[in-house]
Amino acid sequence: MALSTIVSQRKQIKRKAPRGFLKRVFKRKKPQLRLEKSGDLLVRFHPFSGWEWVTGEVHLNCLLFVHRLAEESRTNACASKCRVINKEHVLAAAKVILKKSRG
C-alpha cells in the first residue's frame, strides 16, 4: 500500500488509508451491516488485490471532510486574525461542516 507521498523528508504524511480502523469503527457502530469487499482479486493488474472499494471511498470521504474542516477552521482563524487555530475556530467550523456533511 502507498504508505506516504514523500513531499520532503520532513513533511511525511501517511497517505495510506487506515483500513483496519475504518472497518473497526464501522463494525462497532453497525455490527449488522457489512462493507462490501472487492471480489475481483485480479492480481495481475494491481498489487493491492482484495482492497475494498468501499473502504477506499470511505477513506476518501473522511479525507474530504477533514479537508473541508481544515479549510473552514483556517478561514475562521484568519477571520479573527489569529495566527493559530484555536479551539473556537474549530468548533465553529465543525458546526458548519457537520451540518453540510449530514446529507
Added chain:
Amino acid sequence: MADHNPDSDSTPRTLLRRVLDTADPRTPRRPRSARAGSCALGTLTWLWNLRGTGLERLRARRALLETASSRRLSGQTRTIARGRSHGARSIGRSAHIQASGHLEEQTPRTLLKNILLTAPESSILMPESVVKPVPALQAVQPSRRESSCGSLELQLPELEPPTTLAPGLLAPGRRKQRLRLSMFQQGVDQGLSLSQEPQRNADASSLTRSLNLTFATPLQPQSVQRPGLARRPPARRAVDVGAFLRDLRDTSLAPPNIVLEDTQPFSQPMVGSPDVYHSLPCTPHTGAEDAEQAASHKTQSSGPGLQNNSPGKPAQFLAGEAEEVDAFALGFLSTSSGVSGEDEVEPLHDGVEEVEKKMEEEGVSVSEMEATGAQGPSRVEEAEGHTEVTEAEGSKGTAEADGPGASSGDEDASGRAASPESASSTPESLQARRHHQFLEPAPAPGAAVLSSEPAEPLLVRHPPRPRTTGPRPRQDPHKAGLSHYVKLFSFYAKMPMERKALEMVEKCLDKYFQHLCDDLEVFAAHAGRKTVKPEDLELLMRRQGLVTDQVSLHVLVERHLPLEYRQLLIPCAYSGNSVFPAQ
C-alpha cells in the same frame, strides 16, 4: 571412422561424428571448456581403463545417448548432441583405445573439446550428486560421469541421480570446471600417468578422488575456486553510518526551526525512524551527543513523552545510545575496529543486533516499568534537550512579544500536542507498540507550561513512570486511527494549531463517523441491502455536496487519493478487453 559396434547401429561414435560433421565448425567459447574437455577426455579414458566392461560401456553409451537426446535435443540440440556424441565418442574411443587403439581423424577428444568449448557450463553440483550414484552403479556411473564431465550439459540417463544431475549440471557449470581444475592441480601433484595432457590426468585423478571422497571435496573447491560465491555479510562501515547519522541530524537540525512555525505534525520522527533503526547499531559513539540533540530536536514535535512509537523509538534509541549503547557500541566498535574488513561486519552485525534487541526490549519494557531506568534517563535527555530548545524558543517568543511569544509557546504546545497524536498514529501502524500509555502522560506534561517541563523529566528520571495501561484495547486503536485524520487536518490547515483544537477535531471526527455510518446504513436499507456498496458511498457524497454534476467521484478520487487507490477505485480498461476493477 567406420567402426561400428556390432550391438548397435548408431554407436556413439557414429552419432558423434554425424553431429560433428553437421556442426563441427564452432569456435570455442571458453578456454576453460577446452581444458575441461581435455580433462574430461582424460578422465574418461582413465576411468574406462579403471573399470567398465565393454558391455556396460556400450549400455551406458546407448543409455546416455538416448537420454541425452531425449532431454537435450529440444534444448540445445547441437551442443548437446555434440556433447553426447563426444561423450559417446570418447567412451567409444576409450573402448577403442583399449580394443584397437587406433585413432580417427576426429577423435573423441577433439570432438568433446569442441563440444565443451561451445557448450554451456554445467553444474558444479554434479560432482556431489555424481558421487552418490557412483557407489550404486559403478559401471554406469563412471561412464555417465565421464560423459557429463566431458560434455557439460550431458544429461545423465535414466538413472535418477544422474537425471537430477542434469539441472544441477546446467546451472553452475563453471564450478565443475573449476573443480576439475583444482582436481587437476591435485592430480598433477599425484602425478598420474596419463601424459597426453597433464590436465587430463589431473581430471581423471580428481574424478576418482571425487568418487571416493564423496561429499567432502565439492564444497571446498567451490569456496576455494569461487570466493565470490561464499556468503559474505554486507560490509558495513560504522563510520559511514555515523556520518550518515550526522548528516541526518544536520538536516533535521535545520527543520526544527521551521517546524515550530510550520504545522507539519509528521516531521522528523517519522523520517528518522527507519534511518535510526538502520544506523542505530553502527553509530553509537558518534550518535551520543548528536543523538541527544537529534532526539531533542526530533522529539520537539513528538512531545516530551517520547515515544515508544517509531518517532519516539528512534529518539529513544538515539538517546539510549548515548547511555547504554555507549557501552555496547564502544565495545562493539572497538572490536570491530580491531577486526578487519568483512570480519568486523559480523561482530558488529551481531553486536548491532544484540544492541537493537536490547534497545527494543528496553523500549518494550518501558511500559512494564522495568528498564525505565535506562529509558527514563534517555527520555529525560530527550525531554531536557526538548525543553532546552523549547525554552530557548519560549524565551525568544517572550522576548519578542507576548502575543507572538504566546503563539510560539502555543506552537510548541500544539506541536507537542500534535506530536503525541502523530506518535500515537504510528503505534497504529506499528501495532506492536505498547507505549500508548506514555501518550497520556506525554500530552499532559506537554500541555503544561514550559517551566514545568524541567521539573517533569527530573521527576520522571528516578521513579519508573507509572503508566496506566487503561482502556488501551478500546480507546487507543480508535484514537490512533483518529489521530491519523487529525494529522491530516493539521496538514490541510497549514497553520499552527492548539492542542485543544486538535482534541476538538477528534471529537468532530467521532461525530462525523457516527453520521457516516448512520447514513450508509440508511442508504443500504433503502436499496434493500445489508451490505454497503460503493453506490451508497457515491450517493452519500452527492448528498453532501462533494460530488456534483461538474465534479464526479472519479475526479475526487484522482485529486485526493494516491495512485494505488485510484487504480483500485476508478475502472480502467486494460489489455485483453478487460476492465479493472470489474464493473
